[in-house]
Amino acid sequence: MNYRYFSPIGAILLMSTVVTQAQSLSSGFMSGRKHGSVSISGTQEWYESVYLVPEKVDQVPIFRRINVRSVSLYANYGITDKIEAVLSLPYVRSEGNADPLVTQNSPYTNVREGLQDVSGLLKFKVYSTELGSSLLNLLGVASLSTPVSNYKSEQGLEYIIAIGNRATKVSTLGIAQLQTASGVFFTGQAGYSLRSGRVPNAFVAETKVGYAGPRFYVDGWAAFQQSASTGTDILQPGFDGDFTATRVDYTRLGVSVFRPLAQGFGLVLGASTYVSGRNVGKSTGVTGGLAYNF
Template identity: 45%
Template sequence: MIKKSLLSVIAFTIVTASVTAQSPVNGFMQGKGKGNVVVSYGMEKYDKVFLVPAEVDGVPVFNEVEISSASLFATYGITDQLDVVASVPYITAKGNASEAVLTNLNFENTRNGIQDVSVFLKLSPDAFKCNIGSSSLSFIGAVGVKTPVGDYKADEGLQSIIAIGNRGTTISTIAIAMFKTKMGIFTTGQFGGVMGAKTVPDAYISEIKLGYAASKIYVDAFLANQTSTTGVDILGNGFTGFFPVTKVNYTKAGLNIYVPIIQSVGIAAGASSIIDGRNIGKATGFYGGLVYKF
């Protein structure tokens, strides 16, 4: 069976490496004094958009959008029951508008910069863990904040279709349940809420995951969802061209794989696709990451 410390590294790498981010936290704890650092690169692309009332071909103004992300992540076990997780990405968004459109609207096809820093605390008290035969069931609670650190803009009207973020601060609370078998098969389920400051809509988030973890390989499949509880639709009633206030719903499916190279280093890769949504691009993304554990 895979060692707990390695499994924690794998799970952290898989969660944080994708440009089309999964949940910011997972069902594994690092352990006191242990942690890892991850450098990753990901890319996603879309030329269709889920608007209301239907999916449309072509991204308004920009025709298609490609988003790449170079990210730095770190996690550390403060105690055996408490972890801290932090991440910050550098994002580049590129559109494909014609030169005539760019000139007429005074737009640009590229926006890039450092986006938002996020910091989460995860707590898993011993009282929230139990054994069921040779398997185990554990529960984790997490709270985190994400806030802009770059000087990017999100208030440029239709130019902000390719903005790299919504320039808003959010606070998230997440509950996680995880079941692991002795053979290495595991499943996790989580549910949480995201509270947006000022103009950013509130939302519910959820994720289910089924995976297998062994000493030489880790694989998982996941299905994630976000449902906004406030906000307006793009080009709908109440929309004034300020994109941060739009509600963003999505259902995303994906696969991840991790292979250790040596004791302290491993590589991860994966893909995900948004299969349904509201006010979001129908994107497919891929990523790769390099992790160092200590």
């Protein structure tokens, strides 16, 4: 059976927040042996309100409004038809809007930036079967993420704008994707992430529906995270100023679009927003980039 679709997974760069990766680096597509892609994208995010406990607040403490800009490199490569490797590295600039009287002669600064965390994963196709005119694929993923620079994320309200939590993360995921002959697909994935230091472990999941065809790709997705109850809540009893120890939950909705241009190159566009959460900014983000598929 021939399934006519264009698989631009390497091109769909994933919007991220300062602290957590909001969308999975894994999709239900496989590039195939000796095929893959290289992408570069830029993302702009902003937020003023924050999902705290017991309720959302309308302004970020001290910094009032936060803007996050990032540039990400992404590459994936099919080692075999059933094994694929993925690598991602973002450079992040987080900028607050604290009053100059606050930042003058104090540890507070309105800007923190640097290389964040390098992420690598291996994806395995473990099962594939035809269901009528559709194809069902089951995949497994093992990933590792760790800081690559000496950026700081320590105790103190000045680290509200830290570019990451300096945790090493080891995660596993299971993915199921149903791909129809028309190019429409449905994907679901779920897994667990172990984090070092005081960062709570977390259950992560994502659902996605889209279309992958020879002329364009589009999807809509919802990403979820539920942190372990061992985490603390910002400015609540038990919170000692260490933001890495907070319990971060969220639901984020987004869309991604890829349009092939010429000779393997293509344009990447996307947008996303948080619709609920815990100890996380209610950010909205847009992204754009260029990908080369081979």
